[in-house]
Amino acid sequence: MRALLDKLRGLTSPDSGADRVVPPTGFTARLTVFTSAAMAFLTIFALALSLASGRLATSWGDELARESTIRISAPAGQMAAQTAAALRVLEQTPGVASARALTPEEQQALLEPWFGPDLPVQTLPIPQLISVIESDEGYDSEGLRLRLSAEVPGAVLDEHTRWRRPLMVAAGRLRLLGWVSILLIGAATGAMVTLAANSALAANRQVITVLRLVGATDGYIAGAFVRRFTLRTLLGAGVGTLVGLLAVLLMPGDSGAGGFLTGLRFEGWHWLLPLLVPPLAAVVAYLATQMAARRVLGGLA
Numbered sequence: 001m002r003a004l005l006d007k008l009r010g011l012t013s014p015d016s017g018a019d020r021v022v023p024p025t026g027f028t029a030r031l032t033v034f035t036s037a038a039m040a041f042l043t044i045f046a047l048a049l050s051l052a053s054g055r056l057a058t059s060w061g062d063e064l065a066r067e068s069t070i071r072i073s074a075p076a077g078q079m080a081a082q083t084a085a086a087l088r089v090l091e092q093t094p095g096v097a098s099a100r101a102l103t104p105e106e107q108q109a110l111l112e113p114w115f116g117p118d119l120p121v122q123t124l125p126i127p128q129l130i131s132v133i134e135s136d137e138g139y140d141s142e143g144l145r146l147r148l149s150a151e152v153p154g155a156v157l158d159e160h161t162r163w164r165r166p167l168m169v170a171a172g173r174l175r176l177l178g179w180v181s182i183l184l185i186g187a188a189t190g191a192m193v194t195l196a197a198n199s200a201l202a203a204n205r206q207v208i209t210v211l212r213l214v215g216a217t218d219g220y221i222a223g224a225f226v227r228r229f230t231l232r233t234l235l236g237a238g239v240g241t242l243v244g245l246l247a248v249l250l251m252p253g254d255s256g257a258g259g260f261l262t263g264l265r266f267e268g269w270h271w272l273l274p275l276l277v278p279p280l281a282a283v284v285a286y287l288a289t290q291m292a293a294r295r296v297l298g299g300l301a
Helices: 002-010 027-065 076-091 104-115 141-151 161-203 205-213 218-250 268-300
Strands: 067-072 096-101 128-134 155-158
Touching: 027 161, 027 218, 027 268, 067 076, 076 096, 076 128, 076 141, 141 155, 161 205, 161 218, 161 268, 205 218, 218 268
Parallel strands: none
Antiparallel strands: 067 128, 067 155, 096 128
């Protein structure tokens, strides 16, 4: 790895004579710069998606892991008594940090996304919900269920496990998809640089033949192509990373609503990760061009 970094540092002081082997303009130059810029731009969003998915999975896990709900279904005349009985049971249950019955306004807010703001909660047979927050030690869910079934027949305990597990699995898969996308983008960048290098080598076949006749080694010729395409990729990836960061900055910040698309910004030290995209793209271009040049030059022998 150190040898590779030393070679990359050497690219900043090229041999001007060797660089004349590679055409400074043309479709290969534009293709390399555009491809690396586009791939770096996509990498920024894939990285933001992966990190946001990780934060989302952690947030859902932390919020839902300590919260449970008790749903009470009873006739209107018994609803208040059963709610009070359930709250007494929860007060006496070890591991329950707090418990409170949701107000009609809070229950209406929960149903508003599906039924609209004008839903008459008071006139409908909607179950009473009790929010339960457990302590760090947690409570015995089976014991609580047995006691509720004996003292509050209309109460049902929901630990949110069936909701939490698929949400965390989905967030984990989104995070994995983001990292797989980054790997595919890197592979596509290497493939496009290889195609551009092969095209430039084929276009300069006669020049390469003349250089060999005057004593130029294949290492000297390959170094010219590697240097030029690596620097082009570094330039394009830098531009794409800058544009990607500006696009991420224009995304709405994380708000109290907590929507997924409002959390795609980087947070904290994660803002440093995009700075690794241009040098990593240059490493990919260096390796791809090196292999392409060696293969093509070996075939021209």
